[in-house]
Amino acid sequence: MSELLSVDCDSTVFHLVWSDGTHATYPYIWLRDNDPGELHPHTRERLFDLTSVSLDISPESWQQASAHLLVKWHDKSTESIYPLDWLLENRPGKHRADPAVVSLNYWSAADLPAIPRFDARLCRESGSTLVDALQEAKRHGLVIFEGLEDDDQAGENLGELIGFKRRTNFGTTFEVVNKPSPNNLAYTALPLPLHTDLPNQEQVPGYQFLHCLRNSVTGGASVFADGFRICTDLRAQAPDDFDLLSGLQIPWRFHDENDDVRFRRSIIELDSMGDLSGLAFNAHIADVADLPSSQLLDFYQAYQGLMQRIREPQYRICHTLGPGEMVMFDNRRVLHGREGFDPGSGERHLRGFYVEHNEVNSRIRTLAIS
Amino acid sequence: MSELLSVDCDSTVFHLVWSDGTHATYPYIWLRDNDPGELHPHTRERLFDLTSVSLDISPESWQQASAHLLVKWHDKSTESIYPLDWLLENRPGKHRADPAVVSLNYWSAADLPAIPRFDARLCRESGSTLVDALQEAKRHGLVIFEGLEDDDQAGENLGELIGFKRRTNFGTTFEVVNKPSPNNLAYTALPLPLHTDLPNQEQVPGYQFLHCLRNSVTGGASVFADGFRICTDLRAQAPDDFDLLSGLQIPWRFHDENDDVRFRRSIIELDSMGDLSGLAFNAHIADVADLPSSQLLDFYQAYQGLMQRIREPQYRICHTLGPGEMVMFDNRRVLHGREGFDPGSGERHLRGFYVEHNEVNSRIRTLAIS
Numbered sequence: 102m103s104e105l106l107s108v109d110c111d112s113t114v115f116h117l118v119w120s121d122g123t124h125a126t127y128p129y130i131w132l133r134d135n136d137p138g139e140l141h142p143h144t145r146e147r148l149f150d151l152t153s154v155s156l157d158i159s160p161e162s163w164q165q166a167s168a169h170l171l172v173k174w175h176d177k178s179t180e181s182i183y184p185l186d187w188l189l190e191n192r193p194g195k196h197r198a199d200p201a202v203v204s205l206n207y208w209s210a211a212d213l214p215a216i217p218r219f220d221a222r223l224c225r226e227s228g229s230t231l232v233d234a235l236q237e238a239k240r241h242g243l244v245i246f247e248g249l250e251d252d253d254q255a256g257e258n259l260g261e262l263i264g265f266k267r268r269t270n271f272g273t274t275f276e277v278v279n280k281p282s283p284n285n286l287a288y289t290a291l292p293l294p295l296h297t298d299l300p301n302q303e304q305v306p307g308y309q310f311l312h313c314l315r316n317s318v319t320g321g322a323s324v325f326a327d328g329f330r331i332c333t334d335l336r337a338q339a340p341d342d343f344d345l346l347s348g349l350q351i352p353w354r355f356h357d358e359n360d361d362v363r364f365r366r367s368i369i370e371l372d373s374m375g376d377l378s379g380l381a382f383n384a385h386i387a388d389v390a391d392l393p394s395s396q397l398l399d400f401y402q403a404y405q406g407l408m409q410r411i412r413e414p415q416y417r418i419c420h421t422l423g424p425g426e427m428v429m430f431d432n433r434r435v436l437h438g439r440e441g442f443d444p445g446s447g448e449r450h451l452r453g454f455y456v457e458h459n460e461v462n463s464r465i466r467t468l469a470i471s
Numbered sequence: 472m473s474e475l476l477s478v479d480c481d482s483t484v485f486h487l488v489w490s491d492g493t494h495a496t497y498p499y500i501w502l503r504d505n506d507p508g509e510l511h512p513h514t515r516e517r518l519f520d521l522t523s524v525s526l527d528i529s530p531e532s533w534q535q536a537s538a539h540l541l542v543k544w545h546d547k548s549t550e551s552i553y554p555l556d557w558l559l560e561n562r563p564g565k566h567r568a569d570p571a572v573v574s575l576n577y578w579s580a581a582d583l584p585a586i587p588r589f590d591a592r593l594c595r596e597s598g599s600t601l602v603d604a605l606q607e608a609k610r611h612g613l614v615i616f617e618g619l620e621d622d623d624q625a626g627e628n629l630g631e632l633i634g635f636k637r638r639t640n641f642g643t644t645f646e647v648v649n650k651p652s653p654n655n656l657a658y659t660a661l662p663l664p665l666h667t668d669l670p671n672q673e674q675v676p677g678y679q680f681l682h683c684l685r686n687s688v689t690g691g692a693s694v695f696a697d698g699f700r701i702c703t704d705l706r707a708q709a710p711d712d713f714d715l716l717s718g719l720q721i722p723w724r725f726h727d728e729n730d731d732v733r734f735r736r737s738i739i740e741l742d743s744m745g746d747l748s749g750l751a752f753n754a755h756i757a758d759v760a761d762l763p764s765s766q767l768l769d770f771y772q773a774y775q776g777l778m779q780r781i782r783e784p785q786y787r788i789c790h791t792l793g794p795g796e797m798v799m800f801d802n803r804r805v806l807h808g809r810e811g812f813d814p815g816s817g818e819r820h821l822r823g824f825y826v827e828h829n830e831v832n833s834r835i836r837t838l839a840i841s
Contacts, residue, residue, distance in 0.1 A: 113768065126764035130771045135759050145726065146656050146755035150664070151775050152782065156768070194763040197722070199733070265638050270833070286516050294520070303829040304674040350743060352567070356515065361836035362829060363569070373720060373737075385516035389505050393564040394496035398483065398526070401500045405521050412522065459673040459732060463640070466731035 105185050108165055113157070115170075117188060125192035129158050133174060135191070136181045200232070200469035201462035203239045207330035210418050213241060216325075216428070221246045221259055228468040231262060235465050238308070242435040243325055245420070246427045249312065256312025256427045256452055264460025267306050269299060270360040277311065277451040279444045284357045286385055292441035295326050295411050298432050298455075300381030301353035301362050301388075307458035309432040313422035317447030324438040325430065326416040328380035332369055335410060342403035347371050349400060352388035353381070363388065368407065370433075379433040382411065411436060422451065433458075475555050478535055483527070485540075487558065495562035499528050503544060505561070506551040570602070570839035571832035573609045577700035580788050583611060586695075586798070591616045591629055598838040601632060605835050608678065612805040613695055615790070616797045619682065626682025626797045626822055634830025637676050639669060640730040647681065647821035649814045654727045656755055662811035665696050665781050668802050668825075670751030671723035671732050671758075677828035679802040683792035687817030694808040695800065696786040698750035702739055705780060712773035717741050719770060722758035723751070733758065738777065740803075749803040752781065781806060792821065803828075 103121040110116070115127045139149040154176055161173045170183045191197065206212070219234040224246065238244040249255035257274065260266065266273045271285065280288040287293065299305055311323070336343040347369040354363045370379035392400055410416075419440075422428060430437060432455065442449055473491040480486070485497045509519040524546055533542045540553040561567070576582070589604040594616065608614045619625035627644065630636065636643045641655065650658040657663065669675055681693070706713040717739040724733045740749035762770055780786075789810075792798060800807060802825065812819055 114764065128764060128767045128771070131760065131767050134771070141653075141656060141659075141755075143652050144654050144656055144755075147757065148656075148755075151754065151771075152778050156772055156775060191759045191761070193761060193767055196761050197759075201733075268635050268638070282513050283511075284514055286511060286514055286518075289511075303677070303827060307673070348743075356836075359837065360833045362833045363571075363836075364829070367743075373718075384521065385511075385514075385518075387517065389561045389567075390501065391561070391563060391566050394484065394498060397498045397501050397563055401498070401504070401521075402526055405526060408522050457673060459734070463730045463732045466726075466733075467729065 102186060103189060105165065105170075105188075108163075108170065110160070110163070112159065115163075117170075117192075119189060123189065123192070125188070125194075127188070127193065129160065130154070130156055131193065132172065132181070132183065133158055137183065137187060138179075138181055199466065200236070201239070201465040203236045205242075205329070206240050207333055208241060208327045209330055209416050211415070213243075213327075213418060216418065216420055217241060217244045218247050219244060221249045221255070221427070224259065225262065232465055232468045235263065235461055235468075238429050238431070238461070239465075242327055242329070242431040244429050245422075246429065247425060249425045249427055251425065253314055253452070255425075256310060257454065259427065260310055260454060260456060263464050264456045267455040267457050269302065269306065269455065270355070270362060274452055274454045277453055278449065285355075290442050290444040293438040294384070295324060295417075295436035295438040296383040296385065297328070297381055297436055298383070299355075300366060300383050301355045301364050301386050303364050305366075305379065305381060306432050306455035308429055308456050308461055309437070309453060310427055310429050310456065311422065311451045311453045312427040313424055313451050315424060315448040315450040316422055318442040318444065318449045319446040320440050321442030321449045322419045322421040322440045323428065324417055324419050324440065325428075326411060326418070326436045327434065328382065328411075328436050329377050329434050331407075331410055331416055331436075332377055332380060335407060339403075339406060342406055343369065345399060345403045346407060349392065349396065351390050351392065351400075353383070353386055354388035355386050368404070377434075380436070381433075382407070382436060384408070431458075472556060473559060475535065475540075475558075478533075478540065480530070480533070482529065485533075487540075487562075489559060493559065493562070495558070495564075497558065497563065499530065500524070500526055501563065502542065502551070502553065503528050507553065507557060508549075508551055569836065570606070571609070571835040573606045575612075575699070576610050577703055578611060578697045579700055579786050581785070583613075583697075583788060586788065586790055587611060587614045588617050589614060591619045591625070591797070594629065595632060602835055602838045605633065605831055605838075608799050608801070608831070609835075612697055612699070612801040614799050615792075616799065617795060619795045619797055621795065623684055623822070625795075626680060627824065629797065630680055630824060630826060633834050634826045637825040637827050639672065639676065639825065640725070640732060644822055644824045647823055648819065655725075660812050660814040663808040664754070665694060665787075665806035665808040666753040666755065667698070667751055667806055668753070669725075670736060670753050671725045671734050671756050673734050675736075675749065675751060676802050676825035678799055678826050678831055679807070679823060680797055680799050680826065681792065681821045681823045682797040683794055684820040684822055685794060685818040686792055686820070688812040688814065688819045689816040690810050691812030691819045692789045692791040692810045693798065694787055694789050694810065695798075696781060696788070696806045697804065698752065698781075698806050699747050699804050701777075701780055701786055701806075702747055702750060705777060709773075709776060712776055713739065715769060715773045716777060719762065719766065721760050721762065721770075723753070723756055724758035725756050738774070747804075750806070751803075752777070752806060754778070801828075 224231040372378040742748040
């Protein structure tokens with residue numbers, strides 16, 4: 102543990118220097134607002150009311166104890182106690198350590214010769230194995246769980262260890278089988294080009310799980326590609342197309358007799374730092390593009406170009422899921438599809454569900470500290 | 472119905488002129504991609520593969536029939552049939568009519584002397600009454616359903632007519648009662664300053680419903696304020712604060728023994744047009760602000776200023792919910808809170824749940840056309 106070497110203060114801040122060379126600056130108003138003693142004892146939520154003090158608050162007195170900085174404020178009768186290790190860990194400008202933040206591997210087929218695989222039984226028995234699997238699912242956007250029990254519920258049961266399922270208009274789970282009157286092309290025997298699910302939703306589902314119950318048909322291999330790798334290459338090689346596809350919002354829509362779910366979003370989504378944060382690509386439910394005519398030719402040029410790029414073999418990996426396997430992939434990053442199959446040649450049945458990024462991240466954090 | 476007066480074409484587009492004065496331009500590639508005949512007959516999803524044609528596609532021939540434009544393409548053996556009313560309705564540059572888009576009323580207390588109220592029984596019996604209620608809930612961000620049956624499930628049952636419930640780490644429904652070991656301040660008898668729920672979630676819940684089962688305590692009135700009105704005033708009166716609060720992302724966190732749900736987001740969220748799209752304001756679960764020290768004093772100045780503004784009486788409306796009432800409000804726009812109450816004076820029990828914007832919009836659309 103690093104030791105506190107010195108404490109200086111001026112009219113608005115403390116300056117602390119640590120033995121590992123860390124210098125940190127703590128505004129008084131920040132310290133008052135984050136008094137560890139003013140959290141609710143059960144909920145850990147902040148009880149302190151920021152409007153009760155002035156922005157130019159400063160200590161009445163302070164002292165350094167062995168493992169704490171003690172500060173007496175004018176507006177509070179007791180001293181506020183700041184543990185030194187808390188001050189080091191939570192110093193301004195430093196993001197808190199988070200096991201759910203992993204380095205990402207944007208892959209093409211050559212970089213990911215095999216989809217990372219994890220034994221379902223080991224994941225059930227060991228929190229650390231499950232954390233490994235979930236961190237790898239974040240890193241590559243794609244993992245397979247293998248060795249699931251011979252039980253239709255085995256995939257859902259493993260999913261319950263990770264987080265609860267996100268319900269959509271297709272239900273909490275959905276059965277990917279060939280249906281007589283489908284409301285979605287997934288429920289046919291047609292080939293499905295690479296796509297992401299549900300760009301028509303305000304909140305696009307995070308991780309998709311597909312548990313293979315039966316697969317004895319001719320054809321029907323699953324296909325995956327890393328959309329973030331494709332977008333990264335697009336950004337380098339055709340920056341105008343990238344800018345257009347990340348800047349223009351287009352309409353997406355699913356409708357049947359019960360639902361009419363529409364949303365406008367760009368195909369490529371960037372975060373506030375300009376980094377990739379989402380890919381929405383599903384030609385089947387792209388609604389009629391209502392951009393002004395003057396933009397449409399540029400849009401189609403960029404859109405068709407991305408579509409062609411997505412189909413390049415260099416990005417594509419295939420795997421025929423067998424019973425006892427469940428694939429988990431990031432639906433806002435990794436494109437999925439399947440080869441067509443002969444519905445008369447056997448049975449093909451996958452059970453799907455979604456778990457949000459949120460829940461996966463929370464599970465990584467709670468398992469990583471236990 | 473407007474009539475088609477003329478059709479002209481050049482190398483890339485059709486120009487159509489209608490009797491109501493509408494001029495519209497249809498790029499050929501757009502027409503080919505949106506051929507109404509190349510949608511799956513059941514799913515209505517697009518089957519046409521855009522990569523199968525060249526961007527500079529043009530008609531082999533075309534003709535105007537009474538109610539259709541017929542186009543023969545080189546790559547397709549049969550004519551594509553575009554209904555004229557479809558072409559008018561879906562012309563480029565025109566957003567599709569959408570009953571879920573309503574004009575918004577950003578209110579202060581003087582503008583909304585009473586919360587709009589709808590009879591629950593009428594909403595159950597009449598789709599058009601329910602649509603009215605949901606559109607008003609969008610317009611003002613807040614409505615009350617009254618006259619619910621004397622049944623603990625009555626609120627959930629009405630909710631089912633609107634959409635399914637969004638599950639969170641607090642469950643699919645949550646009971647707002649005073650609990651001995653709460654994991655959330657809502658589950659105490661403390662006053663709750665105005666706030667929005669769950670800014671720590673990647674996807675913040677859309678509408679919140681609170682069904683009053685029992686309320687016989689002294690105190691405990693519900694309080695509401697329109698965050699978008701407050702932000703609009705902030706933008707006009709303190710634009711630097713507005714820019715800072717919409718530009719800086721800060722961490723939010725809820726954690727207990729089962730969950731550790733964190734997300735970074737700005738307090739004020741803008742859409743791509745710079746319009747207000749969300750407000751996230753909950754001091755209780757604002758995590759330790761990890762901005763650089765040099766930004767913290769500006770941040771606290773803007774943040775405390777917003778907090779003071781939110782508490783101004785001009786924005787605040789109060790209503791003591793009684794049994795048989797359920798409030799519905801937009802959790803990404805309208806702040807809610809409550810006055811403290813004396814837990815020994817009686818019982819207070821609200822049952823809460825969330826339904827996403829998505830589902831509410833879908834229900835408005837399906838009810839509005841039926």
